[in-house]
Amino acid sequence: MISDNAKKQIDSWIEKYPEGKQSSAVMEALKIIQKENNNQLTHDSIQAVADYLDMPGIAAAEVATFYENYNHQPVGKHIIRFCHNISCMLNGADDLISHLETKLGVKTGEVTDDGLISVKKVECLGACVGAPMFQIGDQYYENLTIDKIDKIVDGLK
Numbered sequence: 001m002i003s004d005n006a007k008k009q010i011d012s013w014i015e016k017y018p019e020g021k022q023s024s025a026v027m028e029a030l031k032i033i034q035k036e037n038n039n040q041l042t043h044d045s046i047q048a049v050a051d052y053l054d055m056p057g058i059a060a061a062e063v064a065t066f067y068e069n070y071n072h073q074p075v076g077k078h079i080i081r082f083c084h085n086i087s088c089m090l091n092g093a094d095d096l097i098s099h100l101e102t103k104l105g106v107k108t109g110e111v112t113d114d115g116l117i118s119v120k121k122v123e124c125l126g127a128c129v130g131a132p133m134f135q136i137g138d139q140y141y142e143n144l145t146i147d148k149i150d151k152i153v154d155g156l157k
């Protein structure tokens, strides 16, 4: 279930913590396994991480379901993580999210028919000064407008 490559990466995280505290690597381990599995976690993959880190499955599942950067449904190649927290909401995020849904023909949580793009509503990403904003991969896009969104999304296709 866990590839040799993933084990190597996870081991490098385990080494950062005191002996016997390998479960502290759970967030990174889940991220590594998710990346290897079409950007999605399953019950079995979460349990495999728990077994590898010698921790209860429920504890790994609690982490995997608490943070929104873990995916439990199929996602697109690109995930648009649109902040809808207070600063972004006050600066028009809801209307922009509606525009994005209409443009892509999906609702938040869904994937476009071509499997390319999915949209997630997320909580504050710490870039309130650039509200409204979203994240794709490691890149933040701030001070969004309809025109900016159209250009960014068209560039993903």
Ligand code: FES
Binding pocket: 083, 084, 085, 086, 087, 088, 089, 123, 124, 125, 126, 127, 128, 129, 131, 133
């Ligand atoms: S509220 Fe959107 S980045 Fe903080």
